[in-house]
Amino acid sequence: MSQGRVWKYGDNINTDVIYSGKYTYQQLKPEEMAAKALEDLDPSFAKNVKPGDVIVAGKNFGCGSSREQAAACLRAAGVRAVVAKSFSRIYFRNAINLGLAVLQSLDAPDALQIGDPIEIDFPNGRILSGERTFAFFPLPEAVLGIVEAGGLLEWTKKKLDARR
């Protein structure tokens, strides 16, 4: 398990501030996308985020546009997971499809503060921060196959192979 730090934001963090519309229809490389992450929310994020860091937010994370770079840019920036009270529907699907861990927890978002140490114990479904532990909800069964396959493209390849 790699330890990182908490980046903390509020409710209704939308995909425009996670990844601006002015870049959405340009096809940027992962490292270029990482450099744009959260540009209109927190200009300090992209410069200072480290692999293993975790974004912690309130309800309805990722609302707004269906642009999946809003998930891809965080993954490219090394974000280990997004922990939120809830996720917007399309964002949740996109994150699962692209292999960004999206963890729903009702208590961790209020308890954790910016800069807190954090690591995710995936096998046991726990969020660890110093002496504190928080639970996250298990993923819905429908998406486990996608996660296990390593993302939607790999899952789709398996499906196509099975048809042959």
Added chain:
Amino acid sequence: MGLTFSEKVLSRKAGRIVGAGEVITAVPDRYLSHDNSSAIIGEFKKLGLARVAAPQKIVIVLDHIVPAADEKYARNHKTIREFVAEQGIPNFFDIENGVCHQVFSEASFALPGTVIMGSDSHTTTYGAFGAFAAGIGRTEMASIWATDEIWLRVPETLRIELHGAFAPGVSAKDAILKIIGDNGADRANYEAVEFAGPAAGGFSLASRMVLCNMAAEMGAKNGYFAPDAKTLEWLKTRARGPYEVLVSDPDARYEAVLTYDLSALEPQIACPHTVDNVKPVSAVAGKVFHQALIGTCTNGRLEDLEAAARILAGRKVHPGVRALILPASREVYLEAVEKGLIATFLKAGCVLLNPGCGPCLGAHEGLLAPGEVVVGTSNRNFRGRMGARDSEIYLASPATVAASAVEGRIADPRAYA
């Protein structure tokens, strides 16, 4: 126990009766994408297939950055045109047509009882015609192109009953802003939103599209109006292929039922920087602003342009305001030309933009400098969406934006009704 519309349409797809919360595999009837098709093509190619599974189901509309604002966008469009030709995709709409949601509806791919997936969050718009239509991401669309399938969770349904008639100067946009403001940006997350009640039938199809379009701004998976005589009249000359009108059973189970009296409604405005930060226009009247935007997939249809033109006729846009008119489609634009609305806008000092997404998503055609304020009829006011990070976006009805453009300050349109 009866079924909601969404349970019913997804039961047809599943081949068995399914209820809210169940997960099914569905074969969609149509799938929509736009400028993001070039990214979808990239993902599709990673799957190693030579051909898409069902080219006749694919609808591609170039609308987001049209005409191409720079070479990168031009390359994207070229990639898409080449793929369309190579795969024999019959339903391709190039840059001259308008916003995808309007073009898709005018071409009547939005059919009652069908399942539509779109790689755009406002795909919910097609619920106005009684379709089940939901937004997805690009990789997901690539997977659909390859397999003609998607997994879907059957949504719970939030029913919103509309009563009464609008006062003069109040319209569909005010209703949906009020609903979103009262209930929050995540009230309908993962849910279907069904608009019903005695007033629903009085809504034009264009107004139904406003509500279903912005259902996305309360998190909805899909919006829905039960098809009626107006819907069938629209489909009579336009429908492409068969469809089946599906409606919720009288004893269907809803997550909740909300009731709204439209006659008590005054003009509403969403203030920066979230769509659920809604106030009566009277509460922010007098606020100075710099740009007006009338149009988009939310409010760029003929009835919207007419509402704006009624106020702008014989008047001038305030010298401190740049007023942009963005018809939702070429069809709408042409109707507006024939009805003389465009002459009205030009005489008032407005700028006519070509049908498309225009500045709404912040890529071109009228972006904001730091400190500037736009009052527009679009559907999102997120920080920085239309330009500088410290610009501001207010969202309102076409009448409110037109009245505000005349006065140079946010203004209540009822003074002009």
